[in-house]
Amino acid sequence: MDNTNILLLDRFMRGETSPEEEQQLLLWFRDVDAQEDILTFYRQHWHEASDKELSEDVQLRMFHQLKTKIRSESIAIKKTRKFEKRWFIRWGQYAAAIILCVVVGITSHLYTRQSVPVAKEYQVEAEKGQRASVMLPDGTKVWLNSHTQISYNSNYGMKDRIVALVGEAYFEVAKDKDHRFIVKTGEMEVEALGTSFNVKAYKEDRDVIATLFTGSIRATAGSHSVILSPDQQVCFNRIEDDLKVDSPENVVYASMWRDNELAFKGETLNDIAIRLNRLYNVHIEFKSEKIKQFRFSGVIKNNSLDNVFEIISLTSPIMYESLGDTIVLSERQ
Structure with a gap:
């Protein structure tokens, strides 16, 4: 096995190769023995990383990034050096061989590089004197009262569906038994599955209040945890660190602001x-x-x-x- 070219290929995947080194790779790819060397190398690393999981989404994203990289590099080479047309066609064939080998070994390579994408945060805000509504990626509908902000990450729904809330919001949660829906307010968390409820959690208020209209929710604050039935309300007192459940006479009051x-x-x-x-x-x-x-x-x-x-x-x-x-x-x- 030609370790020099294998290491060069590894550097190419990281985007660290120069145009001259990429031309060296092209020449190597033309060798019929090169494909066998590449496959042997990645099979070995695949087995070494067999106990490591990598989501299909990440694998596909890396695959597309590699195709884009190969395409952009080939165009750049074509512009800077006057290759014949048949040379460019051969480059595409060799690029396809690289992609095939890399897809086989992508798990090992990615873990070696420890290239884990960072989740992005999305925010929706209703300022004082305004209201807003938003539909989350899973179809959950959220209405924001004035002076309210919600935020969630780009990995929303991959495991749990987590929303951070400051202010007051009404939720109609899309049903999904495999992914919990959780509203975090800092001191109290509200977990729901296929339900509608209101959460009031303004920073300046003494109490955090969750009101359930349909379905069921679990409210947790520290070591305290309760499960609510429809038309019940849970109140967490920030000063007394106390969690209480009530069945108010006019529970509908909690959601009237939407209208x-x-x-x-x-x-x-x-x-x-x-x-x-x-x-x-x-x-x-x-x-x-x-x-x-x-x-x-x-x-x-x-x-x-x-x-x-x-x-x-x-x-x-x-x-x-x-x-x-x-x-x-x-x-x-």
Whole structure:
């Protein structure tokens, strides 16, 4: 076996050969004994790497990269040196022989080089005052509330289907029994299979809340883990490090934001102000601390900002004034 040319071929696969060395390879490929040397070399490495798995996707990607490399190098040689047409045709034949041998030995070669592609991250974001929706590669539908971001890697679905969430989102998960669907919020993970649920996990909130509408989900936070049934809600308290399951009377409230409706359940004006800041990107100023503790319950369907405060002022002793991107709340005298 001609070790010099075998090593040269190995360098060619890594893209480290010069035009002169590639011409040397061409001459070697014309030798009828060369193909047998190449096959022997890669058979040996194939057996040495037989216990190492490599996904079909990676193998195909390497195969196509090699074809592209050979094609580009052959074109470059043709431009820089005036070969005869029959020489170029022979090059294509030798290139085909290389590809055949490399496909046989691609697993060994790739592991030797330790060339593992790095997963890319994709992000979808809805800024304050906006909402967004996206369909994930597996067909899962996600609706993002204001001031929310989700991210997932390019290897999504190859093993688990993992999505990172900051903010609030509603999920309709595509059924796939072989690949778990997991939403990570930092402190709590929500796992689902063929289900619809809402997760609220804003960084500034004390609680991370997951609400289940159909199917089932498993919520995990540290050593705590619970399984939810439809119309149940799990709440993780970041301060107390506690996980609780509840069956709220109006569970549908958790998803009303998708239909541009606002639902409040005895929330203070201070908490409502935080939500409105996300939804409308406005600053809310309180003239007194007392006003912050006023509470409001109800559903507001026509949720223009003025309409929201008009309805709240009907049940709370407050007045509001709009000054640009600031809303000033004061107590009604």
